[in-house]
Amino acid sequence: MKLVAIGAGQAGGKVLDRLLEHDARHPGTFLAHAVAVNTAEPDLQALDAVPEESRLLIGQSTVGGHGTGTDPETGRECAREAESEIQSAIDHAPTSSIDGFVVIAGLGGGTGSGAAPVIAERLRAVYAEPVYGLGILPTADEGGLYSRNAADSLQAFVGATDGLLVFDNDAFKSSGETLSEGYGAINEEIATRFGTLFSAGELEALGDDIAESVVDASEIINTLEGLVSVGYASEELPDDAGDDGGLLGRVLGGSDDDSIGSDAVVQIPALVRRAALGKLTLPCNLASTSKALLIVAGPPEHLSRKGIDNARSWLESEIDCREVRAGDYPLPDADRVAALVVLSGVTDVPRIDRMQSQAVDAETAETSEAESEDAMQDLIEYGDDSDGDGATDGHT
Numbered sequence: 478m479k480l481v482a483i484g485a486g487q488a489g490g491k492v493l494d495r496l497l498e499h500d501a502r503h504p505g506t507f508l509a510h511a512v513a514v515n516t517a518e519p520d521l522q523a524l525d526a527v528p529e530e531s532r533l534l535i536g537q538s539t540v541g542g543h544g545t546g547t548d549p550e551t552g553r554e555c556a557r558e559a560e561s562e563i564q565s566a567i568d569h570a571p572t573s574s575i576d577g578f579v580v581i582a583g584l585g586g587g588t589g590s591g592a593a594p595v596i597a598e599r600l601r602a603v604y605a606e607p608v609y610g611l612g613i614l615p616t617a618d619e620g621g622l623y624s625r626n627a628a629d630s631l632q633a634f635v636g637a638t639d640g641l642l643v644f645d646n647d648a649f650k651s652s653g654e655t656l657s658e659g660y661g662a663i664n665e666e667i668a669t670r671f672g673t674l675f676s677a678g679e680l681e682a683l684g685d686d687i688a689e690s691v692v693d694a695s696e697i698i699n700t701l702e703g704l705v706s707v708g709y710a711s712e713e714l715p716d717d718a719g720d721d722g723g724l725l726g727r728v729l730g731g732s733d734d735d736s737i738g739s740d741a742v743v744q745i746p747a748l749v750r751r752a753a754l755g756k757l758t759l760p761c762n763l764a765s766t767s768k769a770l771l772i773v774a775g776p777p778e779h780l781s782r783k784g785i786d787n788a789r790s791w792l793e794s795e796i797d798c799r800e801v802r803a804g805d806y807p808l809p810d811a812d813r814v815a816a817l818v819v820l821s822g823v824t825d826v827p828r829i830d831r832m833q834s835q836a837v838d839a840e841t842a843e844t845s846e847a848e849s850e851d852a853m854q855d856l857i858e859y860g861d862d863s864d865g866d867g868a869t870d871g872h873t
């Protein structure tokens with residue numbers, strides 16, 4: 478599907494950078510235009526793939542190019558003041574031929590979490606195409622302030638979009654390295670999963686001879702709603718899979734019903750099970766899914782129709798949901814077969830419940846700190862006035 482992508486804040490810009498690189502490595506292009514918006518000048522300068530003319534510094538008169546210091550209210554204000562500038566940066570794109578928009582942001586900080594819902598709302602008011610969000614949740618150990626920012630922003634962002642794709646840093650951080658050391662691998666994971674989803678619907682690159690089974694943009698649009706989580710698994714093809722797939726297929730169990738003749742070397746239902754039951758971008762209870770989409774990508778000779786149908790039936794029973802679409806994404810030169818499982822409208826998400834209680838705890842702690850500061854102030858002021866001797870009580 479053809480998209481205009483807007484990255485807000487540092488994480489939003491960095492993920493946009495990775496998506497542009499992913500797009501450049503694959504046939505066709507799903508990114509019609511990319512704009513990075515930030516209140517921090519150094520973050521914009523540090524981007525690689527976003528063209529310089531598409532980097533927009535906002536809120537200069539408020540924060541002087543130094544970022545919001547983790548304050549979403551400032552991020553929101555800066556985005557509101559710059560709405561028309563953001564709009565003109567987006568209007569450089571041929572918006573008449575696109576399928577939708579995606580606004581990307583880390584929700585724990587100030588700029589992205591405050592600005593992303595404002596930008597999404599504006600796009601929705603101006604254009605007829607759907608507007609999606611890609612929201613990144615902070616890790617639990619980033620603390621209460623980040624959780625509170627993310628909990629507030631998540632609520633506003635999901636309301637401002639036609640579907641919010643969520644990626645939880647907490648689920649993907651690896652032990653033994655700091656979060657910032659791990660961002661490279663995490664961002665690659667984000668680009669692989671969401672890049673595969675968006676490029677799957679981009680049919681131009683496939684030429685005129687497109688099979689009916691190929692996923693198109695309308696199937697993606699009809700699936701995305703509410704909170705969206707994505708599972709992914711892939712399997713590398715042996716070097717000689719293309720040359721002697723028949724023999725290898727038989728050796729690896731190619732006589733199984735899920736293969737196309739004897740050529741399939743990857744058992745698609747097993748791959749789909751790994752994708753759905755493995756790490757999801759937003760860990761959730763699969764049974765709470767309202768719509769799902771299954772995409773199997775790889776060289777066409779390895780995409781067994783029967784295998785995909787069997788995998789779809791398994792997914793339908795596993796998530797107890799009738800609206801499960803499935804299709805393939807032919808990539809003639811790929812060296813692997815990949816399964817992408819898109820779970821849309823999920824409602825049972827313990828991670829979000831935990832983040833919300835961490836946010837409430839942070840708020841309670843802040844309130845009681847403010848109350849004790851007030852009480853201390855009252856005490857001191859009372860002391861000032863109590864004996865009228867001009868000295869603070871207890872210090873006479």
Ligand SMILES: Nc1nc2c(ncn2[C@@H]2O[C@H](COP(=O)(O)OP(=O)(O)OP(=O)(O)O)[C@@H](O)[C@H]2O)c(=O)[nH]1
Pocket residue numbers: 485486487488489491492516517544545546547548583584585586587588589590613614615616619623646656660663664
């Ligand atoms: N996945 C991922 N998350 C990131 C990255 N950089 C920052 N984050 C996370 O995103 C959240 C927000 O951080 P930033 O994007 O730096 O904040 P910002 O939106 O620029 O806002 P301010 O700097 O506070 O004005 C935090 O929870 C970070 O852990 C990144 O490269 N990848």
